[in-house]
Amino acid sequence: MTTADFDAPTTALDDISGDYTIDASHSRLGFTARHAMVTKVRGQFSEWSGTAHVDAANPAASKVELSIKTASIDTGSADRDGHLASADFFDAETNPEITFVSTEVSRSGDDWTITGDLTIKGVAKPVTIEFEHTGSARDPFGNLRIGFEGSTTINRKDWGLTWNAALETGGVLVSEKIKLDLDVSAIRNA
Numbered sequence: 001m002t003t004a005d006f007d008a009p010t011t012a013l014d015d016i017s018g019d020y021t022i023d024a025s026h027s028r029l030g031f032t033a034r035h036a037m038v039t040k041v042r043g044q045f046s047e048w049s050g051t052a053h054v055d056a057a058n059p060a061a062s063k064v065e066l067s068i069k070t071a072s073i074d075t076g077s078a079d080r081d082g083h084l085a086s087a088d089f090f091d092a093e094t095n096p097e098i099t100f101v102s103t104e105v106s107r108s109g110d111d112w113t114i115t116g117d118l119t120i121k122g123v124a125k126p127v128t129i130e131f132e133h134t135g136s137a138r139d140p141f142g143n144l145r146i147g148f149e150g151s152t153t154i155n156r157k158d159w160g161l162t163w164n165a166a167l168e169t170g171g172v173l174v175s176e177k178i179k180l181d182l183d184v185s186a187i188r189n190a
Helices: 078-085
Strands: 018-022 028-035 039-045 048-054 063-069 097-108 111-120 123-138 144-155 177-188
Touching: 039 078, 111 144, 123 177
Parallel strands: none
Antiparallel strands: 018 048, 018 177, 028 039, 028 177, 048 063, 063 097, 097 111, 111 123, 123 144, 144 177
16 A cells, blocks of 8 residues: 555654553454455454553563454455354354454554464464554544554464365365454453
């Protein structure tokens, strides 16, 4: 993304340190997978919550926690969403939540690296996500907000999400590699 794509970010805080609640209604936990190895299918989770403790002076003291309602998966297709929530994939009935808890945070300028345990279907695996701090603002309601954008790629098989179908022409129906995209707006706690 270039600054020409959007208006320039704002800076209301010189020090973003503090405790925050992630504003899920102004954030996105998205993903992209290849379908039939010819196109990309995108989706997101619509029900989730999270908190963050940000320590700009000592990033290692920072912490992030997310809780995602598995059944809130939304790809724009009710049939596909139902299949993803089924036992073939997430088994949302048995595993109603996906969680992420940070274990390590570091910073280089506006770039932050967050490593944590992503737990899907009871399997916890470490994931590292590179984030860019995208600004801070005081909104019209008096809330101090900070923004971050990040992404990483994971292999869904690492969490036991192994369902697939072979294609006659070679390849498979659903890619093993899944790109995670996170656009986060967080409100500083009073």
